[in-house]
Amino acid sequence: MNALHQHLLDSYRASQHAEAAPPAPGTHDLAVLRAARERRRFEAVVAGRPTPGRLRFAFRRWLGTQG
Template sequence: MNVTQQYLLDTYRAAQHGTPYPPAPGGPSTPSLRPLLRALPRRWARATPPGRSGPTPPSSSQSSRST
C-alpha cells in the first residue's frame, strides 16, 4: 500500500467515524524533514568504524546449501 492509498483509506475511515481528516501526504512537515533526511546518510557514514564499509548483506554462497 502506498502513501496515497493509505491516505484515502484514513480519510474514508475518518468520514465514517465523524473524526477530522488526516493531513494530506507531503504537507507542511515535508520541507522541515528534508534537511534531516539528507543528513542521515552522512551520520551513518561517520558512525561506521574506520576500515569497514558498513553492514554487508549475506553472501549467496552461504544461503544456498548443497547436499
C-alpha cells in the first residue's frame, strides 16, 4: 500500500466517523525540510562551527577558486 492508498483509506474512515480528513501526502514536506535545516544550523552553532554557506565554501575550497 502506498501513501496515496493510505490517504484514501484514512479519508474514508474519517468521513465515516464525521471527522476532518487528514492532509494530503506531501503537504508538509517543505516544512519538514526547513525544520531539519534549522536544526542542523542550530546544532552547528552550539558546536561552534560556522553555519552560513558551508556547502558553497566546501565547493570553492575543493575547486581552489576565490570569491
